[in-house]
Amino acid sequence: MPISLSTHSRQALVMIRTNLSSLPRRVAISASMCLSVALVVCVLAGFLSMAKGFETALTGAGSPLIAVVLGGGTSQETGSEIPASVIRTLDAMTGDLGVARDTDGKLVLSRELVVPIDLSQTADGAASMLALRGMDATGPLIRDGISLSVGRAFTPGTREIVVGGRLAGEFGLDVGKVVRLGAVDWTVTGYFSAHGSAFESELWADLDAVRAAFDRQGEVQSLKLRLTNPFSINLLQEKLAAIPETPLIALSEADLYAAQSGRTAGLIRLFGWPIALLMAVGATAGALNTMMSSVSDRTVEIATVRALGFSRFSAFLGTWTEAIVLAGTGVMLGLLASWLIFNGWQASTIGANNARMAFQLAVTPDVLTISGLLGLAIGIFGGAVPALAATRLALTAALRARG
Amino acid sequence: MTENIVPYIALAGVRKAYRIGGEMIPIFSGLDLAIPDGDFVAVMGPSGSGKSTLLNMLAGIDSLDAGTLRIGNSCLDQMGEAARAAWRAHNMGIVFQFYNLLPMLTAAENIELPLLLKPLSRKERYIRVEKVLDLVGLAGRERQYPALMSGGQQQRVGIARAIVSDPGLLLCDEPTGDLDRKSADEILDMLRFLNRELGKTIVMVTHDPQAALYACRTLHLDKGDFVEEKRAA
Numbered sequence: 067m068p069i070s071l072s073t074h075s076r077q078a079l080v081m082i083r084t085n086l087s088s089l090p091r092r093v094a095i096s097a098s099m100c101l102s103v104a105l106v107v108c109v110l111a112g113f114l115s116m117a118k119g120f121e122t123a124l125t126g127a128g129s130p131l132i133a134v135v136l137g138g139g140t141s142q143e144t145g146s147e148i149p150a151s152v153i154r155t156l157d158a159m160t161g162d163l164g165v166a167r168d169t170d171g172k173l174v175l176s177r178e179l180v181v182p183i184d185l186s187q188t189a190d191g192a193a194s195m196l197a198l199r200g201m202d203a204t205g206p207l208i209r210d211g212i213s214l215s216v217g218r219a220f221t222p223g224t225r226e227i228v229v230g231g232r233l234a235g236e237f238g239l240d241v242g243k244v245v246r247l248g249a250v251d252w253t254v255t256g257y258f259s260a261h262g263s264a265f266e267s268e269l270w271a272d273l274d275a276v277r278a279a280f281d282r283q284g285e286v287q288s289l290k291l292r293l294t295n296p297f298s299i300n301l302l303q304e305k306l307a308a309i310p311e312t313p314l315i316a317l318s319e320a321d322l323y324a325a326q327s328g329r330t331a332g333l334i335r336l337f338g339w340p341i342a343l344l345m346a347v348g349a350t351a352g353a354l355n356t357m358m359s360s361v362s363d364r365t366v367e368i369a370t371v372r373a374l375g376f377s378r379f380s381a382f383l384g385t386w387t388e389a390i391v392l393a394g395t396g397v398m399l400g401l402l403a404s405w406l407i408f409n410g411w412q413a414s415t416i417g418a419n420n421a422r423m424a425f426q427l428a429v430t431p432d433v434l435t436i437s438g439l440l441g442l443a444i445g446i447f448g449g450a451v452p453a454l455a456a457t458r459l460a461l462t463a464a465l466r467a468r469g
Numbered sequence: 470m471t472e473n474i475v476p477y478i479a480l481a482g483v484r485k486a487y488r489i490g491g492e493m494i495p496i497f498s499g500l501d502l503a504i505p506d507g508d509f510v511a512v513m514g515p516s517g518s519g520k521s522t523l524l525n526m527l528a529g530i531d532s533l534d535a536g537t538l539r540i541g542n543s544c545l546d547q548m549g550e551a552a553r554a555a556w557r558a559h560n561m562g563i564v565f566q567f568y569n570l571l572p573m574l575t576a577a578e579n580i581e582l583p584l585l586l587k588p589l590s591r592k593e594r595y596i597r598v599e600k601v602l603d604l605v606g607l608a609g610r611e612r613q614y615p616a617l618m619s620g621g622q623q624q625r626v627g628i629a630r631a632i633v634s635d636p637g638l639l640l641c642d643e644p645t646g647d648l649d650r651k652s653a654d655e656i657l658d659m660l661r662f663l664n665r666e667l668g669k670t671i672v673m674v675t676h677d678p679q680a681a682l683y684a685c686r687t688l689h690l691d692k693g694d695f696v697e698e699k700r701a702a
Contacts, residue, residue, distance in 0.1 A: 076585040087573035370569040373530060374630075375558025375586050377551070461530045462521070 077376050081384030084367060085360070086391060092356075092363060099356040099448075100396040102349040103441045107400025108407070109345055111437040113338020115408045115427040117331040120415065123264045123425035124330075128323035129210040130296040133165065135289040135306065139313040141325070143180055148286045152311050153177065156289070163305050164298025165291045176205035176290040177273055181280045183247045185237050194414075196233065197268045198247060200276025201290075206258065208292050212265065217241040217256025222272045225279065226255045230266035232412070232424040239269075250279045264323065267414070267424045293318070330415065346444055353448025357389045361456045369461045378457035385456040389449020390442065397441035404437065405429045476503035477670050478527065478638070483536035485522055496522050497693045500536070506637070509664040509671045511681035514690035520674045521642065523690070527672060528563060528640050529553030540638065558586040562631025566643035568623040570615040576626045577602065577611035583634040601629040605659060621652030628659060632669070639663065641673040645680050657683040 089096055135156075137148035156163075157173055166174045179200045184193045199205075203222045206212050216234075220226035227247075229239045234257045239245065243254045252271065260266045277283050293299060299318050306314040361368070368381050409429040483500040486493045496519045504510055514520050525531035526538060529545050530553075538545045543556055557563075562583070570579045577598050584594045602608050605625040615623050624644060631639055641660065645653035661683050663669045673684060681687040682701070689697035 073586055073588060080582065080585060084571050084573055366569060367571050370565070370571070371582060372554070373528065373557070373563055373569075374583050375554050376582075377554065462525050 074377065074379070077371075077380035078383045081368075081371065081376070081380045082387045084371075085364065085384040085388040088360075088364060088367075089388070092360060095356045095359050096392055099349075099353050099392050100399060102352045103393050103396025103444050104400035104403060106342060106345045106349045106444065107397055107437045107441040108404050110338060110342035110440055111401065111404035111429060111433055112408050112427070113334060113342065114433040114436060115404065115429045116413060117334040117338070118430050118433055119413065119425045119428040120334065121328075121331045122428050123262060123267075124323040124326055125263075125320070128318070128320035130318050130320040131210065131293050132208060132319035133289075133291045133293050133299055133302055133316050134319050134322050135291065135302075136287075136315045136317070137312045139315070141315055141317065141322075143178075143287050146287045147312070148177075148289060148314070149311055150284060150286070152309055152314065153286065153289065155309050155311075156306075159305060162294075162301065164294055164301035166294055174204060174208060174292045176202040176208050177286045177288075178202075178205060178290060179273060179276060179282060179285055179287050180268075181248075181276055181282065183269075185245070185247075187236055194237075196237075198227070198276060199268050199270050200273035201270060202273055205290065206270065208290050209260075209265070211261050211263070213259050215257045215259040217254075220255055220271050220275075223274060224272065225250060225252045225275050227252045227269045227271045228256045228258050229254055230268050230270075230424075231257050231259045232262075232266040233269070236412075236424070248279050252279075262426060264425070290319070342440065346440055349444045350448040353389060353393065353444050354451055356392070357385060357449050357452030358455065360388060361385055361452050361459075364456075365459055368456050369459050372459070373461050381456045381459075382453045384453075386446075386449045386453035389453070390445040393442055393445020393448070396444075397438045400441055401434050401438055405434070475505075477506035477508070477541060478502065478504040478672070479537070479539045480526075481537045483526070483538065484534045485519075485526065485531070486534060495693065497536075500694065502688075502695070504670065504672065507664070507668050507670055509661070509683070509685040510673070511684035511687040512672065512674045512690055513676065513678070513681055513687055518690045519693045520690055524640055524642055524672065524674050527638075528561065529557050558583060559634065560636050561638045561640060562634070562636045564624070564627050564631045564639060564641040564644045566646040568615070568620075568627040568647075570623055570626055570630075572615050575612045575614055576607060576618070576629075579615065579626055580629045580633050582630060587634060597633055598629075601633045604632075605629045619652070620648050621655055624648060624652070624656050625659070628656070628663075632663060632667075637668075637670055639669050639671045641671060641675075643675055643677075644673060645675070645677060650679075653677070653680065 135148065136143065136146040137152065138146050140146045168174055181198045181200065182195050183198045185196050186193050206219060214228070215231055217228070220228055233239060239254050241254050241256060244251045245254065258270070277285060293302070296318065299316055303316045306316055372381060408427045411427040412424060413427055414424040480500055480502040483497050485497045486495040512520050512523060522531060526533060527540070529548070533546050536546065541560065543560070545553055545556065548556060580598050580601060581594055584597060602611060605628055607622065607625050607629065615626065618626070644660065645656050648656060657680055660671055660673065664671050673680070675681055685701050687699045688695050
């Protein structure tokens, strides 16, 4: 029935056009609907971009080719302890452990220890707890995607630190500056970049220097080893099971950080969604009010065209489309504002090891899509009831009312 | 109120009541009416006499509680609302007291509205719109918006919209009620022309005795029944 479809389409188009053309008569209330939708979109996009940025920072830190060995039965660096005897045993193991070896046949590994330190921020002087990671000289080399952006690496055996790119400006850690960490002074020798990952929220120094400065002699919390391939983590875990001194766990760095990011990002979303949904309910009520006002404003027009023979469906579509167009405008405004305000915004939270972790909010395409869909849903649901009301107008009003 | 010839519009035993505040208020209690094809009937009567209800029933906008309503070969009392709307689109034009033009559409676009319900091409619609604009004396004002027109001109657009799909029946609800005498006379002349020259059957509800003089006959409605009929000299 192409002709029938065509006449229906024409009716719908006329109704949509007349609805949209009459918007200037309802500027204030239409604008308020757009703004309330934009606000909902902004709030949800803010939370989601925060969760996304946090995830990006942590997942960017983890490589599937790096194994993290933890001791004492814990699956986090905090609380983990690896006795020196275990390291000697591991080092003495021959055969394939699934781990890369250097040209001398020695395991490519870095012993590491994280110490929490207090540092004052440049802007307001407020103290923040940061993670000072002591590591072997191989530490930066083992990791993927680490590069020195300014200066040079720390020299083994000295009290020198390299600073993650996110911290340098915020804490005034200029290259060459001497800062007091714990009971001793340290010299900043350079900044490193890690593609914005969680590593950039750390300070790195020589393991022995850190242990000496913080009275943690002989302590090692974790071992970082370079795997021969992502699947050899299972082989390494099997070999570790043969070491009886302490229960050892081998995780890929990617899995370790994914688990951390999953918990916190989930928490951010857990707060964000209810707030956004509550606001969306309010905005839907606002949309309902706006569109009821539109129907009321256009009573005579709707009744007139229906008296001429236009279908109920065309009346429904005209009002519904208006609601969706207004919500769509709000969505575009909200998304634009979210992108301008949140994308790249520097935020921080308490990460692993109870230390401050900086990250950038990321307004990614999936954040935009999800937030936009929620905004559109406001128009779809908030506009449906008034659109139905438009189809149920008493047509006798058209013959009586002033057009 | 019957005619000897087969009527174009026939109401028989029509009953209609409205529920107001829990009480049923009868409007018609067995109304009969016959209007032959090509007639021009003015319906007069005091407020509350049932004029608007009669017009709404003839337009298929309001339903009957009982009785029959036939227009041409169609029994409106047996049709559902959607069928009556479709019937209205193809067989009837309505002229409103306050013109009821869509303010955001031009004169031509307002007139085109009923044609959108028909399987006509854009060119066919354009030709028809131009023709009726010329007929109502508004040639050249296609792109003018209603707000920029006088009341008389707006009502001409309203009439053009009512006749553009060439319906056999025109229902006019106080078509001159919002116009000055001069404009009213022009509109009434036009309705008379449509009746006499184009053979349209016209039912016009009016309070204005001078307007009723343009009709072939005038029916007086009071308390839901026709109490008097006057034929034009």
